[in-house]
Amino acid sequence: MLSISVRGEQMPASPIRKLVPYAEAAKKRGTKVYHLNIGQPDIETPPAIVDAVKNADIRVLEYSHSAGNESYRRKLVQYYTSVGIDVTHNQIMITTGGSEAIQFAFMVCLNPGDEVIIPEPFYANYNGFAVAAGVKVVPITASIDNGFALPPISEFEKVITPRTKAIMVCNPNNPTGYLYSRAEMEALKSICLERDLFLFSDEAYREFCYDGAFVSALHLEGMDQHVVLMDTISKRYSACGARIGALVTKNAAVYNAAMKFAQARLSPPGLAQIMGEAAIDLPASYFDAPKAEYQARRDLLVRRLNAIPGVFCPNPGGAFYAIAQLPIDDSDRFCQWMLESFSHEGQTVMMAPATGFYGTPGLGKKEVRLAYVLNLHDIAAAMDCLEAALHQYPGRTAVTAPAALASGV
Amino acid sequence: MLSISVRGEQMPASPIRKLVPYAEAAKKRGTKVYHLNIGQPDIETPPAIVDAVKNADIRVLEYSHSAGNESYRRKLVQYYTSVGIDVTHNQIMITTGGSEAIQFAFMVCLNPGDEVIIPEPFYANYNGFAVAAGVKVVPITASIDNGFALPPISEFEKVITPRTKAIMVCNPNNPTGYLYSRAEMEALKSICLERDLFLFSDEAYREFCYDGAFVSALHLEGMDQHVVLMDTISKRYSACGARIGALVTKNAAVYNAAMKFAQARLSPPGLAQIMGEAAIDLPASYFDAPKAEYQARRDLLVRRLNAIPGVFCPNPGGAFYAIAQLPIDDSDRFCQWMLESFSHEGQTVMMAPATGFYGTPGLGKKEVRLAYVLNLHDIAAAMDCLEAALHQYPGRTAVTAPAALASGV
Numbered sequence: 125m126l127s128i129s130v131r132g133e134q135m136p137a138s139p140i141r142k143l144v145p146y147a148e149a150a151k152k153r154g155t156k157v158y159h160l161n162i163g164q165p166d167i168e169t170p171p172a173i174v175d176a177v178k179n180a181d182i183r184v185l186e187y188s189h190s191a192g193n194e195s196y197r198r199k200l201v202q203y204y205t206s207v208g209i210d211v212t213h214n215q216i217m218i219t220t221g222g223s224e225a226i227q228f229a230f231m232v233c234l235n236p237g238d239e240v241i242i243p244e245p246f247y248a249n250y251n252g253f254a255v256a257a258g259v260k261v262v263p264i265t266a267s268i269d270n271g272f273a274l275p276p277i278s279e280f281e282k283v284i285t286p287r288t289k290a291i292m293v294c295n296p297n298n299p300t301g302y303l304y305s306r307a308e309m310e311a312l313k314s315i316c317l318e319r320d321l322f323l324f325s326d327e328a329y330r331e332f333c334y335d336g337a338f339v340s341a342l343h344l345e346g347m348d349q350h351v352v353l354m355d356t357i358s359k360r361y362s363a364c365g366a367r368i369g370a371l372v373t374k375n376a377a378v379y380n381a382a383m384k385f386a387q388a389r390l391s392p393p394g395l396a397q398i399m400g401e402a403a404i405d406l407p408a409s410y411f412d413a414p415k416a417e418y419q420a421r422r423d424l425l426v427r428r429l430n431a432i433p434g435v436f437c438p439n440p441g442g443a444f445y446a447i448a449q450l451p452i453d454d455s456d457r458f459c460q461w462m463l464e465s466f467s468h469e470g471q472t473v474m475m476a477p478a479t480g481f482y483g484t485p486g487l488g489k490k491e492v493r494l495a496y497v498l499n500l501h502d503i504a505a506a507m508d509c510l511e512a513a514l515h516q517y518p519g520r521t522a523v524t525a526p527a528a529l530a531s532g533v
Numbered sequence: 534m535l536s537i538s539v540r541g542e543q544m545p546a547s548p549i550r551k552l553v554p555y556a557e558a559a560k561k562r563g564t565k566v567y568h569l570n571i572g573q574p575d576i577e578t579p580p581a582i583v584d585a586v587k588n589a590d591i592r593v594l595e596y597s598h599s600a601g602n603e604s605y606r607r608k609l610v611q612y613y614t615s616v617g618i619d620v621t622h623n624q625i626m627i628t629t630g631g632s633e634a635i636q637f638a639f640m641v642c643l644n645p646g647d648e649v650i651i652p653e654p655f656y657a658n659y660n661g662f663a664v665a666a667g668v669k670v671v672p673i674t675a676s677i678d679n680g681f682a683l684p685p686i687s688e689f690e691k692v693i694t695p696r697t698k699a700i701m702v703c704n705p706n707n708p709t710g711y712l713y714s715r716a717e718m719e720a721l722k723s724i725c726l727e728r729d730l731f732l733f734s735d736e737a738y739r740e741f742c743y744d745g746a747f748v749s750a751l752h753l754e755g756m757d758q759h760v761v762l763m764d765t766i767s768k769r770y771s772a773c774g775a776r777i778g779a780l781v782t783k784n785a786a787v788y789n790a791a792m793k794f795a796q797a798r799l800s801p802p803g804l805a806q807i808m809g810e811a812a813i814d815l816p817a818s819y820f821d822a823p824k825a826e827y828q829a830r831r832d833l834l835v836r837r838l839n840a841i842p843g844v845f846c847p848n849p850g851g852a853f854y855a856i857a858q859l860p861i862d863d864s865d866r867f868c869q870w871m872l873e874s875f876s877h878e879g880q881t882v883m884m885a886p887a888t889g890f891y892g893t894p895g896l897g898k899k900e901v902r903l904a905y906v907l908n909l910h911d912i913a914a915a916m917d918c919l920e921a922a923l924h925q926y927p928g929r930t931a932v933t934a935p936a937a938l939a940s941g942v
Contacts, residue, residue, distance in 0.1 A: 126729055126758055132641040132790035141599075141796060162596075169594045177804060178587040185578045185774040185808075187571075190550075220629050220776065223798040231665055232541040236645060252797030256640055258667065320535055349535055365594040365803025367629065381541035387550060388661030389632040393802040394774025395586060399594075 135255050139248050139480020146463035147474050155467045158506035160494040161459075161474040163298065163444065167362040167414045167497075176402030177395050188394050190386040192218020192370075196401040200370065203404050207330065209342045209353075215374050217382055218392045218400070222328050222356030222369035223249065228382040229352045229371065230257035233290055233322050240290040240324070241280055245272070245447065245481030245488060247298045247326070262288070263483030268449055268491065271438035272300035274308040277315050290322035291315070296329045296338070299481045299493040300447050301422075301440020309339040316350050323347065326354045329443035331411050334419045336441050348374040359444075361403050362414070366396035418444050421496040421503055428507035429494075432514060444496050447478055453519035455479055455492050461517060468512040471505060490521075544664050548657050548889020555872035556883050564876045567915035569903040570868075570883040572707065572853065576771040576823045576906075585811030586804050597803050599795040601627020601779075605810040609779065612813050616739065618751045618762075624783050626791055627801045627809070631737050631765030631778035632658065637791040638761045638780065639666035642699055642731050649699040649733070650689055654681070654856065654890030654897060656707045656735070671697070672892030677858050677900065680847035681709035683717040686724050699731035700724070705738045705747070708890045708902040709856050710831075710849020718748040725759050732756065735763045738852035740820050743828045745850050757783040768853075770812045771823070775805035827853050830905040830912055837916035838903075841923060853905050856887055862928035864888055864901050870926060877921040880914060899930075 140162055147157050191197065197213035204211050219225040226249075234240060236258030242250060244263035254261045264279045266272040280291065291312060296303040304312075316323045325341030341351045356369035373379050386392075422439075425446060429437035434451030452458040455477035462472050476495075478488030496503060514520060549571055556566050600606065606622035613620050628634040635658075643649060645667030651659060653672035663670045673688045675681040689700065700721060705712040713721075725732045734750030750760045765778035782788050795801075831848075834855060838846035843860030861867040864886035871881050885904075887897030905912060923929060 126731065126784070128641050128786050128790045129644045129647070131644070132787075132793075135790060135793040135797070137793050138599075138796040164595055166593060168592055174591050174594070182583050183577055184575060185583070185772045186573055187773045190547075220802070221799060227798075232537050235538045235540070236667065238538075249797045249799075252793065256794065256797070258645065322535065363594045364596045365800060367800065367802045375535070377537050378541075381537045381544060384541075384544040384546050384661065385665065387547040388544070388658045388665070389636075390630060390658075391774060391776065393629070393776045393805055395804040395808070396802055399804070 131255050131258070136248070136251050140476045143459055143463060143474060146460055150463045150467075150472060154470065156471040157463070158471065158473045158498060158502055158509065160496070160498065160506055161476045163359065163495045163497060164364055165359065165362045165444070165497045166499065167417065169362050170403065170406055170410065172406060173361060173363070173399045173402040177398050180398050185394055188391040188397060190391055191383060192392050193397050193401065196397050199401050199404040204372070206408070207340065209340055209372075211342070211372055211374065215372060215379060217371045217379065217386060218397060219369040219371050220392050221358065221367040222326065222354050223253070225354040225369045225371035226250065226253050226324075226326065227256065228385050229324050229354065230254060230259050231385060232378055232381040233352065234259045237287060238289045239285060239287045240292050241283060241288060242292045242483070243275055244483050245299050245478055246483070247294055248480045250292065251483070260287070261483055265484060265487065266300065266302070268436065268438060268447060271440070272297065272302040272447065274304055274311065277311050280315055284319055288319070288321060290324050292324035292326070294326040294328070296333055296440070296442025298329065298443055299445050299476070299478070301443045301445045303333050303336055303441030304339065305336065306339050309341065309344060313344045313347055317346065321350070323351050324354065325351060328354070328356045328359050331360050332415060332418055332444060333442040334415075334422060335439070338442070342372065350375070352378060357400050357403060363396075363399060366399055367393050368396045368400045418496065421500060422446065424500055425494060425496050425503050425507070428504070432511050434514070446494050446496065447491050448494060449490050450492060450514065451521050452490060452514070452517060453521055454489050457519055458517060459492060461519070462513050466513050466516060468509045471509050472513070473506045473509045540664050540667070545657070545660050549885050552868055552872060552883060555869055559872045559881060563879065565880040566872070567880065567882045567907060567911055567918065569905070569907065569915055570885045572768065572904045572906060573773055574768065574771045574853065574906045575908065576826065578771050579812065579815055579819065581815060582770060582772070582808045582811040586807050589807050594803055597800040597806060599800055600792060601801050602806050602810065605806050608810050608813040613781070615817070616749065618749055618781075620751070620781055620783065624781060624788060626780045626788065626795060627806060628778040628780050628795075629801050630767065630776040631735065631763050632662070634763040634778045634780035635659065635662050635733075635735065636665065637794050638733050638763065639663060639668050640794060641787055641790040642761065643668045646696060647698045648694060648696045649701050650692060650697060651701045651892070652684055653892050654708050654887055655892070656703055657889045659701065660892070669696070670892055674893060674896065675709065675711070677845065677847060677856060680849070681706065681711040681856065683713055683720065686720050689724055693728055697728070697730060699733050701733035701735070703735040703737070705742055705849070705851025707738065707852055708854050708885070708887070710852045710854045712742050712745055712850030713748065714745065715748050718750065718753060722753045722756055726755065730759070732760050733763065734760060737763070737765045737768050740769050741824060741827055741853060742851040743824075743831060744848070747851070751781065759784070761787060766809050766812060772805075772808060775808055776802050777805045777809045827905065830907075830909060831855065833909055834903060834905045834912050834916070837913070841920050843923070855903050855905065856900050857903060858899050859901060860923065860930050861899055861926060862930055863898050866928055867926060868901060870928070871922050875922050875925060877918045880918050881922070882915045882918045
């Protein structure tokens with residue numbers, strides 16, 4: 125009997141997409157669904173970078189260099205310099221989205237059975253890349269009570285084993301929106317140097333920091349051999365469909381091994397590389413408008429959430445996500461119920477149950493992730509829906525204010 | 534001490550690209566290099582499909598469906614129908630090049646340590662995907678003497694173990710150009726059914742068959758659960774840089790598991806999907822010109838090769854590759870020597886030593902792969918160079934006609 129592989133079975137289905145059939149059914153019934161469930165921005169892709177593709181002179185769309193077009197990598201050096209990251213074009217590898225950069229890092233730095241420590245809640249697809257690479261994700265729980273700050277280093281130390289090879293962070297964080305402080309990044313540096321661990325840093329949302337300064341893993345001195353940075357143009361330029369990212373590392377052994385994986389798949393997408401290269405020529409002021417827009421959305425979303433009795437949402441410092449704690453029995457059930465059994469003036473909201481972002485079973489049952497990728501009007505309407513839903517939901521629980529709320533954090 | 538993973542070390546470097554530094558040095562010396570080393574066609578990408586991207590109305594370049602745009606998959610059903618393959622759009626998954634389709638198949642169908650049997654010489658990057666998936670490639674040697682026909686099924690049976698999960702073929706073949714006959718495909722079917730093995734069929738060159746009919750693995754009746762087809766637009770439409778391929782299977786368990794891998798990496802390239810979809814609307818006559826061009830090149834290349842004393846090149850039935858046996862000591866040394874130490878009227882040729890296409894160490898030392906991706910004039914000039922080189926090469930060996938040549942095959 126033909127059967128699929130164990131990893132084919134173990135591969136997790138996307139926790140974000142599993143509610144899609146319920147959303148589709150709701151739409152078929154005529155209900156308007158506000159999508160706060162996925163990080164697909166509604167911000168316009170800069171026309172200048174779309175036009176760069178349209179104006180390109182393409183006679184034969186050839187394979188590019190496996191590390192990406194050299195002209196693009198040289199341009200990216202300018203970009204990284206502008207954000208205080210000092211790298212050469214030979215330390216940058218263009219990848220098929222940030223996703224491929226993560227896959228390369230897992231494949232190149234960890235053996236099957238090796239462990240990577242990741243603060244939870246974390247981006248759910250890290251699980252998928254870990255299964256593909258046979259790597260074990262070891263979660264360390266961050267708490268909504270302090271806004272999902274980095275857990276104390278002592279927590280990391282408790283779970284380090286001889287198989288631990290890396291710590292991974294997403295900064296600013298998806299799904300929490302938390303922006304790691306300089307002190308937190310320095311703490312990660314200390315333990316990585318002391319225990320000789322790689323530091324994987326997913327910096328997809330680097331441009332979107334609203335409170336406090338962004339500290340890249342490549343800003344940390346003395347960590348050249350330890351840091352592997354994963355990057356993408358998806359969120360930065362609202363170009364998720366382009367599938368252009370980058371792996372950046374000063375560790376030559378890691379780079380050279382990743383290059384062999386890159387050669388096997390020949391080259392990253394060619395048309396979208398033109399787009400990525402053109403993006404470097406956008407004026408520095410380009411980010412002002414989307415950043416202001418996201419910040420206004422965050423402010424509205426967080427204010428509205430915290431005004432609902434029993435709801436607590438820490439104020440995220442970056443990215444475009446927030447995790448809210450709700451007075452509910454089960455976030456999976458609640459999110460499904462909102463699509464299946466609820467509407468408010470013909471409208472409802474799709475959110476991501478936070479359970480999918482925790483590695484520890486049972487966590488996140490009272491939490492949902494909201495991506496503020498809709499305009500202010502829609503966010504306000506979505507909050508009206510959520511407020512009404514929490515009044516009607518049969519699984520509503522007693523209000524238990526988290527410690528942080530009580531203490532005013 | 535930080536170290537990379539075992540698979541990072543084991544990952545093979547591209548055997549095709551390892552001579553690149555020598556080619557670059559030759560060009561710096563002013564030598565013209567004819568590139569017969571890689572399958573990068575010089576055929577123009579159809580302007581209509583490039584224009585489809587240029588004319589697309591893109592406000593936000595969003596993630597597509599993880600399986601690719603439904604509109605594209607529905608169009609592909611038309612395409613597959615036109616080549617006698619009966620599938621639905623839910624049996625087609627758009628991938629990032631054919632490369633990703635191969636990766637998905639390995640990941641989904643084989644456990645680490647499982648074995649896939651592949652007739653050698655084979656496309657070298659299969660090795661890379663096997664290392665990434667922890668899969669063992671078991672080669673069965675095909676012989677230049679009969680033009681690299683499928684080895685007898687008894688040879689497959691000899692190497693089947695309890696870990697054997699799949700047989701993989703590329704048809705028409707890269708690197709040999711061999712086009713498998715109906716009888717050979719039926720023989721593969723028999724053993725796959727009898728021993729319950731997957732049949733992976735890489736059909737990247739389907740459109741380019743010059744002698745005999747193309748038989749797809751999906752033309753084989755009763756094999757719905759066994760066949761996983763890998764496809765790509767790279768060669769078909771001379772769009773290698775687009776990075777658009779497809780995994781096609783009627784095995785729902787395989788499809789659904791592959792879908793989880795597809796979801797983890799979010800979506801295939803968006804701009805290039807527009808290109809792929811537009812390609813389905815090219816007139817059926819589109820392939821006439823490139824096919825005639827490739828066939829003329831093949832005829833010239835094979836005629837010129839066989840006219841050189843001591844050289845034997847079987848006539849390949851498809852794709853745009855040929856493997857020639859040369860009167861030389863070592864194909865790696867010879868190919869490097871042609872770039873490093875030889876020129877003929879200021880010109881030389883870059884070829885791929887066939888050693889990189891064999892899994893069995895020591896094979897292919899007298900063979901090179903030539904990709905006929907240059908125009909007739911350049912192929913003639915390249916053959917002039919090769920002929921001159923074989924006169925001068927210090928490692929030339931005595932002419933030993935292969936059995937097939939002696940017997941007139």
